[in-house]
Amino acid sequence: MKVLKNELFDEFKCLAGECPETCCYGWRIIVDDETKKRILEKDGIWGKCLRFSLQGPDKNYFNYDSGSCIFHGINGLCNVQKKLGTEYMPEICRKYPREIRNYGSFATKHLDLSCVHVSQMLLARQQRPALIECDEECERDRHGSNDDPQFEEIVLTSQKEIIQMLNVKPQLLFDPATMDRILHALLAYCQYAQDTVLAHKDMKLTKEDGMPSYFYELCKSDDMPDAGRSYFPLPIMALNRLINTQFDLQDSRPFSMINRTIEWYHHKFDLKTEIEGQKVWTRMVKEFLREDPSRMEAILRYLQYDVQQCYAEIYENYSFVHFAVSAIMHVNMFLFLMVNYNRKKKLTQDSMAKLLSAYERAACHNLGLNKDMYAIVCDYLPIQTLELG
Ligand code: SF4
Incomplete structure (x- = not known):
């Protein structure tokens, strides 16, 4: 089968006890039917312990209150894996952070950035990781039912x-306008594509019309669509609304990196008027990017990774605009966290990776929260139809 695989996929090795974070905190873990069956048949003290830990209305979750999983040992290892073997771990724990999707005629293989080591790998390597096309088995069941080679x-x-559009000249890495133009181009292309899909028009979206590069070129000229509005950075009020969702409650550990960063933001901005706050924010972003080009490179890598990981989902959900708006939100939130962290602490490559994975854990794995945040970003963009796909 044709597989589009991120280069990092085969390189990944879980850090286990050496991990500076853990994926055993903060998430409800669904226990798949096969593992649950094994657990129900397990005898002895371990069987009782596993069954006692099954919670939720249908007794099919571990860690239902999203605190720290009780099987997470002090050495950082999973006690279920250590004492009983991987077959008693829920499938999601066995696979994480690997994410495989089978679309019928092609499949994708990625790693989730909520794992801190994946974020570290993304930012540390010399080159941005590529998406490799290969011919491989796909062990996952088919996801969705679309069967349209032309749309594929x-x-x-x-x-x-x-x-390709994300390959920018080194001298442009210092300027927020670089990312602003890219995001304008991305949204303009996705809106064009969405309208074409909704109107059931001929779907020659890329070849004859020369898109999306055409839009990028347009964005470099004076005719950039929606030029009067900043997509990067988004206004500080938009970011303020985004963190005032349940976002800041996603990690309830005292002194978590993300919560301290938000606290530092509040200290700096809370007493300012909207106009003052906006001036300060625009200046901070300019200075932050001017100081070190690796910061824009980190944001570009994140955006590229998002395109590699999530864009193919459009094949099933037809939601071009949803993809673009989410991407605009993600890069702005990553910027927001980095700028505010950098005010108080040294922003190393490792701290960027930790902020990135903490953001992904908080915002990208909670559907309700994600919808609320999406709706807020739509308020600041020229989105006619509120599309929550
Ligand atoms: S966060 Fe990643 S590296 Fe750390 S324990 Fe989980 S899977 Fe392993």
Whole structure:
């Protein structure tokens, strides 16, 4: 089968007891039917302990209150794996952070950035990781039912073109306008593609119309669509609304990196008027990016990774605009966290990776929260139809 695989996929090795974070905190863990059956048949004290830990209305979750999983040992290792073997671990724990999707005629293989080591790998390597096309088995059941080779080609070709658009000249890494133009181009292309899909028009979205590069070129000229509005950085009021969702409650550990960063933001901005706050924010972003080009590179890598990991989902959900708006939100939130962290602590590559994975854990794995945040970003963009796909 044709598989689009991120280069990092085969390189990943869990840090286990050496991990500076853990994926055993903060999430409800669904226990799949096969593992649950094994657990129900297990005898002895371990069987009782596992059954006692099954919680939720259908007794199919571990760690239902999203605190720290009771099987997470002090040495950082999973006690279920250590004492009983991987077959008693829920499937999601066995696979994490690997994410495989089978679309029928092609599949994708990625690693989730909520794992701190994946974020570290993304930022530490010399080159941005590529998406490799290979011929491999896909062990996952089919996801969705679309069967449209022409649309598949459009989605996968435009994905490649968007990735190309992210290769910017080194001297442009110092300027927020670089990312602003890219995001304008991305949203403009996705709106065009969405309208075409909704109108059931001929789906020649990339070849004859020369898109999305055409839009990027347009964005470099004086005719940039929606030029009067900043997509990067988003206004500080938009970011303030985003963190005032349940976002700041996602990690309840005292002194968690993300919560301290938000606290530092509040100290700096809470007493300012909206106009003053906006001036300070715009200046901080400019200075922050001017100081070190690796910061814009980190944001570009995150955006590229998002395109590699999530864009192909459009093949099933047809939600071009949803993809673009979410991408705009993600890069702005990553920027927000880095700028505010940098005010108080040294922003190393490792701290960038930790902020990135903490953001992904908080915002990308909670559907309700994600919808609320999405709706807020739509308020600041020229989105006609509120599309929550
Ligand atoms: S966060 Fe990643 S590296 Fe750390 S324990 Fe979990 S899977 Fe392993």
